[in-house]
Amino acid sequence: xxxxxxxxxxxxxxxxxxxxxxxxxxxxxxxxxxxxxxxxxxxxxxxxxxxxxxxxxxxxxxxxxxxxxxxxxxxxxxxxxxxxxxxxxxxxxxxxxxxxxxxxxxxxxxxxxxxxxxxxxxxxxxxxxxxxxxxxxxxxxxxxxxxxxxxxxxxxxxxxxxxxxxxxxxxxxxxxxxxxxxxxxxxxxxxxxxxxxxxxxxxxxxxxxxxxxxxxxxxxxxxxxxxxxxxxxxxxxxxxxxxxxxxxxxxxxxxxxxxxxxxxxxxxxxxxxxxxxxxxxxxxxxxxxxxxxxxxxxxxxxxx
Amino acid sequence: xxxxxxxxxxxxxxxxxxxxxxxxxxxxxxxxxxxxxxxxxxxxxxxxxxxxxxxxxxxxxxxxxxxxxxxxxxxxxxxxxxxxxxxxxxxxxxxxxxxxxxxxxxxxxxxxxxxxxxxxxxxxxxxxxxxxxxxxxxxxxxxxxxxxxxxxxxxxxxxxxxxxxxxxxxxxxxxxxxxxxxxxxxxxxxxxxxxxxxxxxxxxxxxxxxxxxxxxxxxxxxxxxxxxxxxxxxxxxxxxxxxxxxxxxxxxxxxxxxxxxxxxxxxxxxxxxxxxxxxxxxxxxxxxxxxxxxxxxxxxxxxx
Numbered sequence: 001x002x003x004x005x006x007x008x009x010x011x012x013x014x015x016x017x018x019x020x021x022x023x024x025x026x027x028x029x030x031x032x033x034x035x036x037x038x039x040x041x042x043x044x045x046x047x048x049x050x051x052x053x054x055x056x057x058x059x060x061x062x063x064x065x066x067x068x069x070x071x072x073x074x075x076x077x078x079x080x081x082x083x084x085x086x087x088x089x090x091x092x093x094x095x096x097x098x099x100x101x102x103x104x105x106x107x108x109x110x111x112x113x114x115x116x117x118x119x120x121x122x123x124x125x126x127x128x129x130x131x132x133x134x135x136x137x138x139x140x141x142x143x144x145x146x147x148x149x150x151x152x153x154x155x156x157x158x159x160x161x162x163x164x165x166x167x168x169x170x171x172x173x174x175x176x177x178x179x180x181x182x183x184x185x186x187x188x189x190x191x192x193x194x195x196x197x198x199x200x201x202x203x204x205x206x207x208x209x210x211x212x213x214x215x216x217x218x219x220x221x222x223x224x225x226x227x228x229x230x231x232x233x234x235x236x237x238x239x240x241x242x243x244x245x246x247x248x249x250x251x252x253x254x255x256x257x258x259x260x261x262x263x264x265x266x267x268x269x270x271x272x273x274x275x276x277x278x279x280x281x282x283x284x285x286x287x288x289x290x291x292x293x294x295x296x297x298x299x300x301x302x303x304x
Numbered sequence: 305x306x307x308x309x310x311x312x313x314x315x316x317x318x319x320x321x322x323x324x325x326x327x328x329x330x331x332x333x334x335x336x337x338x339x340x341x342x343x344x345x346x347x348x349x350x351x352x353x354x355x356x357x358x359x360x361x362x363x364x365x366x367x368x369x370x371x372x373x374x375x376x377x378x379x380x381x382x383x384x385x386x387x388x389x390x391x392x393x394x395x396x397x398x399x400x401x402x403x404x405x406x407x408x409x410x411x412x413x414x415x416x417x418x419x420x421x422x423x424x425x426x427x428x429x430x431x432x433x434x435x436x437x438x439x440x441x442x443x444x445x446x447x448x449x450x451x452x453x454x455x456x457x458x459x460x461x462x463x464x465x466x467x468x469x470x471x472x473x474x475x476x477x478x479x480x481x482x483x484x485x486x487x488x489x490x491x492x493x494x495x496x497x498x499x500x501x502x503x504x505x506x507x508x509x510x511x512x513x514x515x516x517x518x519x520x521x522x523x524x525x526x527x528x529x530x531x532x533x534x535x536x537x538x539x540x541x542x543x544x545x546x547x548x549x550x551x552x553x554x555x556x557x558x559x560x561x562x563x564x565x566x567x568x569x570x571x572x573x574x575x576x577x578x579x580x581x582x583x584x585x586x587x588x589x590x591x592x593x594x595x596x597x598x599x600x601x602x603x604x605x606x607x608x
Contacts, residue, residue, distance in 0.1 A: 035466055044466050044474035095431060100402075100423035119404035120477050123427070124470050127399060127434065131465035134438045138458040146450035153457055154442035161435035162339055162348050166428050170348035173424050 015294035026061040029083045033136050047117045047125045052090040055108030060085045064204040066292045067216050071208030081203035084133040088160050091129035094122050109244035159199035168192025180256040194224035218281035226274035226300050232257035242304050275300040319598035330365040333387045337440050351421045351429045356394040359412030364389045368508035370596045371520050375512030385507035388437040392464050395433035398426050413548035463503035472496025484560040498528035522585035530578035530604050536561035546608050579604040
């Protein structure tokens with residue numbers, strides 16, 4: 001089941017309808033990209049669908065779609081990009097939740113993959129979801145300019161790899177129980193969540209001008225960090241049923257967070273500061289960036 | 305340390321020198337593709353290098369190089385393809401060896417990744433090696449024809465995914481303790497090891513004609529299965545120090561193998577039959593296929 005967006009007062013109603021339509025569209029794209037559950041190996045295909053479909057805020061996909069609208073990227077290109085990024089994100093959640101990593105039983109309001117299936121299946125589900133992301137993005141003639149499509153694949157591969165998301169995970173693991181400075185924490189999150197959010201935005205902007213790409217890239221850096229700061233705040237302030245994942249997890253597992261380093265009030269100020277920076281980065285687009293601004297507001301004001 | 309090829313009498317000395325030169329070349333390519341171990345996150349990068357460098361027969365890379373020579377594919381394209389395929393293979397070994405999968409402590413003559421490091425690191429190493437494979441293959445201007453390069457990425461993504469290698473692993477897991485027919489076993493191996501061997505050959509043949517690609521594809525199907533039959537025979541006949549991995553593992557873990565289904569003698573006959581089919585598939589190339597024939601002989605006559 002898809003979470004409905006809970007909107008802050010400042011956000012236009014129009015944004016809510018747009019976001020819902022894009023979430024629905026993304027769901028259809030994922031449904032088409034994933035192998036039907038009745039094709040062998042059935043357990044693997046069913047577990048892949050269980051893990052990738054029907055859940056999450058789809059923030060990365062929404063960013064990709066909003067930036068694509070802003071930069072004039074074809075909708076079918078944005079579809080493939082959003083789909084590929086969400087497949088990478090879904091794989092990372094499946095592996096993250098495994099007992100040897102965060103050992104989390106709850107994800108997107110339902111049992112995590114290794115609880116619903118088993119550890120070996122979860123391992124293979126994550127592996128195969130990653131492959132599928134690159135499969136989706138290497139579809140023939142997605143763009144007229146094949147070399148531009150190749151660069152999309154490289155952006156995604158590097159965002160997912162050891163100098164991106166997987167590297168951030170490794171730093172995160174090594175940091176448990178250790179004091180980090182705010183700079184070290186920020187550097188970890190630039191990789192762990194920032195790299196894939198940056199990729200979602202850069203893929204959406206693939207048809208944009210250099211100036212447009214520079215602007216949305218700066219937007220992505222700030223909104224990516226803001227997303228993580230808000231995540232840390234919600235880990236403390238929200239309950240598990242609202243989050244759809246285990247609340248208080250980071251604090252209980254002795255992980256450094258923005259809240260443990262800055263305290264709750266300063267963390268909230270920091271999120272607002274990053275949000276303001278993100279909005280400022282959109283100045284070159286003028287009024288055209290309203291959708292993306294509304295999305296930034298949603299990301300920083302969400303309560304789940 | 306690299307295993308030296310142990311050659312059967314029928315194999316030319318020339319082949320041995322060629323194979324060694326290509327193994328050395330592949331090692332250099334992997335060394336360049338992998339992030340240096342002194343770059344953060346250091347443990348992840350060091351564990352990736354530990355798992356991908358300095359070991360294995362590199363059969364997939366050798367197949368890729370030999371087919372590239374036969375089909376006129378540029379050496380730098382073959383380099384990237386061989387590298388990408390071996391990175392996917394290395395990632396699959398790291399994840400395979402984990403406790404929730406085959407739980408194997410020994411790989412390529414040294415402790416497997418999760419024994420040398422830990423389970424969480426092994427999970428991330430496999431994940432990041434897979435990303436790196438797609439990074440390597442999406443390098444700008446690898447081929448003049450970018451759309452052909454895109455098709456290489458799709459071949460690899462599909463070979464690695466749920467309808468390829470990961471799917472084969474899932475079938476393998478589900479088959480433990482169950483009686484399989486020879487046809488079911490063959491279907492499982494077509495995915496588990498066959499898909500990536502097929503990809504290695506198709507990527508090497510990327511510049512070939514339709515006729516050439518059809519011929520090497522048929523060759524790959526047969527030699528891929530032969531490789532697996534020989535693997536099953538060696539699991540029974542060889543010792544761990546020769547194999548560099550735990551001998552008798554499949555038999556002890558109650559997995560169906562060619563030996564358990566056919567018996568040792570018929571399994572050996574079957575390997576010879578598949579070898580003969582593979583050689584027959586090379587007929588269109590005439591004498592030009594000597595290198596690939598020698599490699600097929602090595603694959604079926606190896607003792608490790």
